[in-house]
Amino acid sequence: MNFMQTAICLLPVIPMRKEPSHRSEMVSQLLFGEYVKTGEEKNEFVLVKCDYDGYEGWVQAKQLSAVNGNEILQTDVYTASFATPATKNNTMLYVPYGSSVFQQRGFGFKAAGFDLTYLLQPQQTWNSKQQKLTVESLEAAYQPYLNAPYLWGGKSVYGTDCSGFAQQIFKLFGVKLLRDAYLQAEQGTAVASLPEAQLGDLAFFQNEKGRVTHVGIVLNEGKIVHASGEVRIDQIDANGILNSLSGERTHVMHSIRRFSF
Incomplete structure (x- = not known):
């Protein structure tokens, strides 16, 4: 075409x-x-x-x-x-x-x-071009998205999916991500394990077939911000995401990638 x-x-x-x-x-x-x-x-x-x-x-x-x-x-x-x-x-x-x-x-x-x-x-x-990644600047970037409903294909504060949310937040820091989570999982450089993860790393999660189906942005203190039902902050451990309210395991860890800000 x-x-x-x-x-x-x-x-x-x-x-x-x-x-x-x-x-x-x-x-x-x-x-x-x-x-x-x-x-x-x-x-x-x-x-x-x-x-x-x-x-x-x-x-x-x-x-x-x-x-x-x-x-x-x-x-x-x-x-x-x-x-x-x-x-x-x-x-x-x-x-x-x-x-x-x-x-x-x-x-x-x-x-x-x-x-x-x-x-x-x-x-x-x-x-x-003037943004440096800090706890404060990242929070300022994602805060308008908090509680935005999950919307397949969306990327605005009125409705977003997980990869659209990550792409838009990274755009605000001058980092270009591809559109879908499985494509984003091929960008950046690999992080060996969660203990080595840093603020702003992307964590990817898999389905039962091992395919990447979800992505979120790693925060400090074992937390992650992602779009799942709504844009929310949950707990993350080596096995994946735990719902911060129910304690339920909602996503299974696949990999972590780091990007240059």
Whole structure:
């Protein structure tokens, strides 16, 4: 498949589906400001490939805005508030946490009739190039996601799956993860065992067939933050995850990987 034309998501969040149908499962999402390359069109949907992680899926063609080469902007800055107010054609638009910001003080973008202007102050933004991984900065990054419901294919504070959550948090620190947990488990470098794990390592968990099906971010003091039912903090030991409330074993350990922040 040839992906030629570049397009941008200028809506708060757009579902990406496995097939070109509203009834098809959602495999991921596009957040505001994310770029894709577009390919085949079918049933008012278009096949897209994400610039950030190469992930593919179908979105409604009319939900994207085509852009020219000189309109493709790079950014390391993301929204830091839960829902950032912006204006679109003089009407209000709310952009979710972790969305791209192309200038720290305001962003104007014109495409397909859009004239979108951010009403941001510097304290409402998160510059991934300036972030160091600490207990405090990691907590600040994941805190808006706490209690967000689990949503297959989701990656926003309104609903996320485990790998989408990890990908978005790592993006805020300038570390690029692939979309799915089994792909993320092939990135970084191996950590031999949990006692050697550090803050910010990714822990992966397996099903009964030994396949990676879950991921979470290692915290200090034997804790892990992950999306399981909701984004939550649980206990982790050498065998896997223990629900912090019930004590139930919910996930079986597969491996731990470390990334350069």
